[in-house]
Amino acid sequence: MASSIPLLRLSFPLHHHKPTALLLPHPLKSTLVSPPRLRPPLQKPSTTATRCSYTPTPAVDRLISAASYFLPLFNGIQYGSFLFAKYPIVALPFEPIFPLLSLYHSVPSASFITFFGLYLGVVRNPSLSRYARFNALQALVLDVLLAVPVLLQKIVSPGRSGIALKLTAWAYSGLFMFVVACFVYGLVSSVLGKTPYLPLVAEAAGRQFD
Secondary structure (H helix, E strand, C coil): CCCCCCCCCCCCCCCCCCCCCCCCCCCCCCCCCCCCCCCCCCCCCCCCCCCCCCCCCCHHHHHHHHHHCHHHHHHHHHHHHHHHHHCHHHHHHHHHHHHHHHHHHHCCCHHHHHHHHHHHHHHCCCCCCHHHHHHHHHHHHHHHHHHHHHHHHHHHCCCCCCHHHHHHHHHHHHHHHHHHHHHHHHHHHHHHCCCCCCCCCHHHHHHHHC
16 A cells, blocks of 8 residues: 655635735836935025114104293293392303393283293194194293292292392292203204103193193
């Protein structure tokens, strides 16, 4: 009886998923792997510098503002009489305006007319800019403050000699220097187109425009 050779059965484990086909490179296709595409670098958003727009103050508004501060100067220069008498050199810077000051006081009720003309023609005029109206109102408020010492002098009547007269002279001299400082500050600021804020005056004037 011929010997039988057992048949070898190669058994492969069966899986439930479908067999994947072996992928071979196509002969007509290049087997070289193409390099990955480089993304363009992210561009930063262009930042546009914001420039502050500066609108210069019109010349008419600057002229009205500068002229307004002559009213308290003309009405307050009388408080410098004590300084002018004791220190004549103090009067030298004011000599160019003395002829104009004499003309101003030669007109009857010039101060009264100028005050209400400035108030009605500038401060209460809506067609003008706030810049010109504010400066005119500051000049008027300062001019009103100058009338207070005169009223007090008439009420108190310190006399013509003694310590009371000396105190009055120094008080008037201090008031005169304050008026001159406000005039120079307001005049220069108005010519440059900037807004001056006078002490003791700006707050009262600003309330009218709030």
